[in-house]
Amino acid sequence: MDGCYQASMNGNAQNMEAVANVCPFAGSVNEDVIGEDLFSKQEGVHHDQYLGYWLNAYVGYASADGWRSRGSSGGMVSWLAAKMLEDGLVDAVVHVKDGPDPEHMYTYQVSHSVDELKTGAKSKYYPIEMSEALSYVREHEGRYLFIGIPCFVKAVRLLCREDGILNERIKYCIGLVCGHLKSDFFAKSEAWESGVPLDDIARVDFRHKTPGSPASDYAVEVRRSGGGEPVIKRTAELSTTNWGLGYFKYNVCDYCDDVLAETADVTFGDAWIPKYVNDGEGCNVIVVRNRDVQDLFDRHRDELVLHDSDSAEVYQSQAGGFRHRRQGLAYRLHVHEQRGEWTPTKRVKPSLEGIGERRQQIYAMRTALKNESFVAFRKAVDANDFNEFKKTMKPIERAYTRLSVPLKKRLVIGCKKTMKRVLPSGLTGKLKSMLSYHQ
Ligand SMILES: Cc1cc2nc3c(=O)[nH]c(=O)nc-3n(C[C@H](O)[C@H](O)[C@H](O)COP(=O)(O)OP(=O)(O)OC[C@H]3O[C@@H](n4cnc5c(N)ncnc54)[C@H](O)[C@@H]3O)c2cc1C
Structure with missing residues (x-):
């Protein structure tokens, strides 16, 4: 009716607590806890209230093989997915590609080759859901890379905490910076x-x-x-x-406090900051959280143009999103609380302080x-x-x-x-x- 998907439960779920636990919005485990489990033990890791755990930050693009011109910004997401396939880190990639008809313009699918990845580049500002793709992963052995916006990556991480098969098979997650869906x-x-x-x-x-x-x-x-x-x-x-x-x-986007996909092994966004925005070919802002990804960048540095960045520059590239998702969220939660309405538990607390x-x-x-x-x-x-x-x-x-x-x-x-x-x-x-x- 409003062109959005809504979560629903199919079949007979036995463990209602587990079902509630995997919701990225209502579940009680937040991005800091997931990030700490995944990334905090690595040497040289930093933590930041906006970036989450992070090793290195860059601005750049993929200079090899046309990835940049095929991509939304620097083409780094598709490039990295291709390198992970080629280097044997994963066997397949779960991401969003052309769907079967105009009512399903884009859907989550599984790519097994670099050629298949090429047809799936670019951002889809479009409703998507991942139930079929995840069923495929459960039914087919292999090592998978998952690509998604922050709430989807968080949902996958939460699912992996409940589901041993998915946990074993989904080896890496790439996150896309997200303003909203x-x-x-x-x-x-x-x-x-x-x-x-x-x-x-x-x-x-x-x-x-x-x-x-x-x-x-x-x-x-x-x-x-x-x-x-x-x-x-x-x-x-x-x-x-x-x-x-x-x-x-989506209404739920107004109750999200994760702009930079903090639970992903690496996150990519648009580097629309004065230093880079005039380059019409597009540049990515990049936050690396997993040493394996950093090693891969280092191995293939000749296929990339990377400028060192830092948390302040990354924040700046998404300053509007952070204002809306942190200060704005505190305001929205406060309003609901005053009205006696249910609110999800977020890292941001209901408040009007400083607003x-x-x-x-x-x-x-x-x-x-x-x-x-x-x-x-x-x-x-x-x-x-x-x-x-x-x-x-x-x-x-x-x-x-x-x-x-x-x-x-x-x-x-x-x-x-x-x-x-x-x-x-x-x-x-x-x-x-x-x-x-x-x-
Ligand atoms: C809904 C949405 C909102 C965004 N908001 C912002 C923002 O506020 N600020 C910002 O800097 N960047 C935002 N981005 C990210 C940005 O648009 C680019 O996706 C990012 O810079 C990567 O570009 P690339 O050229 O490296 O990716 P490409 O090489 O073009 O590859 C993109 C990859 O992402 C996958 N993909 C595309 N759409 C989706 C989707 N909806 N869900 C899951 N996977 C998908 C594709 O299958 C492909 O594998 C948003 C992206 C989306 C999908």
Whole structure:
């Protein structure tokens, strides 16, 4: 109904406690505890409240074999998965690839070869679930690498604590930095606003690179069921792509405090920081937590361009996400507590401490923006007109901008709008794209 998966229990679970334990949101074992078990005993390991346990941090990209141009940012995730296969660390990789039909655009699948990995690159801002892929792992002996966003990696780690077979077979996890996961309304709205009607959408590539512009200024590529040329549209020209607004966000993402997949052996994100963002080919921010991964990087250093980084730079690359997931989460938990509602137990405690009035209003409005985006999309579908979505969201978005964007910045945006009337759309798109992922 809202284009999101919801957890459910199939069959006869005997041990209800074990079932509760594997939920990444309601379970009582947090990322610090899992991280400590997995990584803390290694020599030279550091701990940080944002990065979790970590050995080394880098910014860089995979320079060999076209991985970077195939990938969302630096192509390092697919490169590393390929090297783990080639070096015999694992036999197969569990990750997200093209699904069977437009209603299941992307699904978790198992790749056994480098060629299969190549077809699975790029970020999918799309609802996915892993039950079938994990059943496959249970039924087929082997050593597996799992790739996922933070809550999926945490769920896999928790499952491994309960399930001996999975624990033996899932040898490594790669984490993707995560701002939040999207309902399938996101893919549909991007395609629809780009000019492809809902019943003609075959697949959306969420991260089509646009050479010559900053890495954050990318496009979507929409393939049509009816065939013909795909439609390419800069995300900066679409209404739903400002990540700070949180349109079509899974509700549960507002109750997560793990931005950097702290339970993964290594985490990769977008290095959208001033030093690197202008390189349109894309760079990864990288946090290494497992010595085996570091050894692999060292063995194949000639296939990589890596700049040493540190926790401050990694934090900076995700500062907006951390504000929303730490201070914002404390606010949201406090609000629920005041209303007498159930809240999950998080590392962040319910509190208003240090959160000014304006900031509280910003967090409250983000919840409204998220909720209303679902209502507005359904209204647009009923009216068979995407403008209905824009009409519903614009007043709320304007009120949010007045609240969250300082006057000086609003003036710049005003100038941008004026420029839009006189300049080609690509140039103004670049300015808007700089606001993406910023929360
Ligand atoms: C939902 C989501 C939100 C994100 N939010 C942020 C953010 O706020 N900040 C930030 O810096 N980076 C974010 N990222 C990560 C970023 O988009 C890139 O995935 C990352 O930089 C790796 O790029 P790459 O070029 O190295 O990966 P590639 O070489 O392109 O490989 C990507 C790999 O990830 C797998 N994959 C793609 N989508 C999913 C998915 N939904 N679930 C599990 N596996 C998947 C693919 O199968 C592939 O193996 C997000 C990613 C996702 C999926």
